[in-house]
Amino acid sequence: MCDYSLHDVASRPAKVGDKLVSTQFPNAITRGFSDPAQPRVAVCLLPGTELAFENEVECDASFRFLPTRKSTHKVARFRQVNLNRPAAHHDALEFPDGKIVLVTDLCEGQHATVLQLPSTGRPAEAQGDTQGETEVRTTENLIA
Numbered sequence: 814m815c816d817y818s819l820h821d822v823a824s825r826p827a828k829v830g831d832k833l834v835s836t837q838f839p840n841a842i843t844r845g846f847s848d849p850a851q852p853r854v855a856v857c858l859l860p861g862t863e864l865a866f867e868n869e870v871e872c873d874a875s876f877r878f879l880p881t882r883k884s885t886h887k888v889a890r891f892r893q894v895n896l897n898r899p900a901a902h903h904d905a906l907e908f909p910d911g912k913i914v915l916v917t918d919l920c921e922g923q924h925a926t927v928l929q930l931p932s933t934g935r936p937a938e939a940q941g942d943t944q945g946e947t948e949v950r951t952t953e954n955l956i957a
Contacts, residue, residue: 815845815857815904824855827862831927835919843902843917846925858891861931864906871920881920884908888928891916 815824822838822845833846833856846856858864870884889906894913896903904916 815855822855823853824857827856827858827927827930829927829930831856833864833925833927835916835921835923835925837921843904844919844921845904845916849924858904858927859931860892862891862927863929864889864891864925865928867924870906870908870914871923872914872918873920884912884914886910 815822822841827833827846832849834849834852835844836847836852836855837844838847838855839853846858847854848856866887866889869887870889872882872884874881886908889908892905892907892913893903894905894915895901902915902917905913906916906919907913
């Protein structure tokens with residue numbers, strides 16, 4: 814899925830094996846992922862999509878004058894958070910240690926590969942999925 818602020822950006826769904834880069838889109842207030850060959854087209858991920866990054870994941874600091882934050886992990890699962898807040902950023906990555914970072918906080922230019930898409934065998938409601946109920950504050954549960 815693509816965050817609410819990317820609805821005016823051309824987009825396409827992710828496929829297994831896609832090479833992606835974290836991108837700040839023109840005329841958008843959030844970051845997302847694009848194919849390096851099509852930097853103006855957002856690649857939308859479904860909750861549960863697994864990504865492998867080329868390097869440790871870096872995020873902007875809460876205040877721009879502070880150094881960036883890094884995760885020691887190179888794999889993450891895409892999910893959505895803050896769904897009860899319509900004007901909040903929803904797209905997030907969850908790392909193996911349970912820490913969550915908003916996609917919009919990723920530093921630009923980070924490369925990742927789509928490893929796996931989520932199973933679509935049963936609707937999420939039938940599985941008791943509560944992913945969207947997680948609320949993430951901008952300074953809580955983020956990578957150090």
